[in-house]
Amino acid sequence: MPKGQIIKALSGYYYVQEDETKRVWQCRARGVFKKRKISPLVGDYVQFDPGQNEEGTVTEVHARKNELNRPPVANVDQALLVFSVNEPAFSAILLDKFLVHIEQARITPVICLTKVDLADHPEHQYPEIKAYQDLGYPFFMTSATTQNGIEHLTEYLSGKTTVFAGQSGVGKSSLLNAIDPQLELETREISNRLGRGKHTTRHVELIPLPKGGFVADTPGFSQLDFTGIEPETLTEYFIDFEPYRPQCKFRECLHQKEPKCAVKQAVEDGHIAQHRYQHYIQFLEKIQDEKYRRGF
Numbered sequence: 253m254p255k256g257q258i259i260k261a262l263s264g265y266y267y268v269q270e271d272e273t274k275r276v277w278q279c280r281a282r283g284v285f286k287k288r289k290i291s292p293l294v295g296d297y298v299q300f301d302p303g304q305n306e307e308g309t310v311t312e313v314h315a316r317k318n319e320l321n322r323p324p325v326a327n328v329d330q331a332l333l334v335f336s337v338n339e340p341a342f343s344a345i346l347l348d349k350f351l352v353h354i355e356q357a358r359i360t361p362v363i364c365l366t367k368v369d370l371a372d373h374p375e376h377q378y379p380e381i382k383a384y385q386d387l388g389y390p391f392f393m394t395s396a397t398t399q400n401g402i403e404h405l406t407e408y409l410s411g412k413t414t415v416f417a418g419q420s421g422v423g424k425s426s427l428l429n430a431i432d433p434q435l436e437l438e439t440r441e442i443s444n445r446l447g448r449g450k451h452t453t454r455h456v457e458l459i460p461l462p463k464g465g466f467v468a469d470t471p472g473f474s475q476l477d478f479t480g481i482e483p484e485t486l487t488e489y490f491i492d493f494e495p496y497r498p499q500c501k502f503r504e505c506l507h508q509k510e511p512k513c514a515v516k517q518a519v520e521d522g523h524i525a526q527h528r529y530q531h532y533i534q535f536l537e538k539i540q541d542e543k544y545r546r547g548f
């Protein structure tokens with residue numbers, strides 16, 4: 253059986269790129285996957301039976317390095333969290349939710365602030381932005397309109413598999429078109445002309461980059477929950493708490509009401525941004541509430 257990678261999923265079909273020939277085969281998934289509750293994802297390495305009549309079958313999904321449900325994709329090296337300065341307005345709480353979500357999946361986050369042409373000084377308009385520049389994750393500022401920062405970002409993405417994630421309309425597809433104009437991905441202007449609704453991109457697809465590597469363009473979304481996160485593990489997803497956590501008096505410190513908490517001290521001393529800590533507490537309370545309602 254030939255081997256390949258799923259590069260697109262659309263209307264019940266999986267498009268598998270064969271390793272050897274690079275040819276793309278249109279496949280269905282075998283019924284056994286449904287029984288075993290496995291649903292193949294874009295990015296999956298698979299075995300497939302090319303079949304007859306141009307329709308193949310995915311027969312086996314190989315073990316994944318990592319996987320995300322939102323957006324649905326597997327085996328990625330990093331996630332580019334795309335946020336626009338304006339239209340839609342920058343949201344620090346949404347960015348923190350995305351960071352937790354990506355960290356939980358053990359994928360490296362990269363932050364990208366787009367549409368910088370729409371603000372004279374993004375950091376003045378949204379003072380929280382400064383905290384993300386200093387957080388320790390790679391950070392980019394770009395504009396698809398002026399090409400600002402595109403070259404730098406393109407270099408950074410080369411040779412890796414990167415998933416683009418962010419709300420609808422922040423400019424994910426526009427950014428990809430700026431990176432490789434030959435892609436001609438559909439963006440909102442084009443979809444308006446075609447009279448389409450809210451989400452311009454409607455499926456997940458792995459797109460090869462000119463200098464190697466892939467990017468996954470995805471439909472935008474903003475609803476994320478904290479499924480699978482325990483109150484005690486949330487702290488691990490806040491990179492800026494890391495240097496202080498070991499100094500908390502209690503080993504299982506939630507940095508909430510405990511005395512002698514080094515994280516709370518670091519917030520007070522200005523080493524951790526206030527808003528980051530506030531979001532942590534909001535998320536923690538939400539997780540605790542859920543747990544309480546589930547009856548522990």
Ligand SMILES: Nc1nc2c(ncn2[C@@H]2O[C@H](COP(=O)(O)OP(=O)(O)OP(=O)(O)O)[C@@H](O)[C@H]2O)c(=O)[nH]1
Pocket residue numbers: 366367368369370394395396397398418419420421422423424425426427438439440441450451452453454470471472473
């Ligand atoms: N001013 C400005 N507008 C931009 C920029 N990038 C994208 N836009 C506009 O923002 C709108 C949305 O862009 P898209 O690229 O379709 O956004 P998307 O994130 O792919 O949206 P979905 O596919 O719905 O998730 C379009 O009208 C773009 O022209 C930019 O750098 N500057």
Ligand SMILES: [Mg+2]
Pocket residue numbers: 424425426438439452453469470471472
């Ligand atoms: Mg899009």
Ligand SMILES: [Zn+2]
Pocket residue numbers: 497500501505506507508510512513514515516
């Ligand atoms: Zn603490």
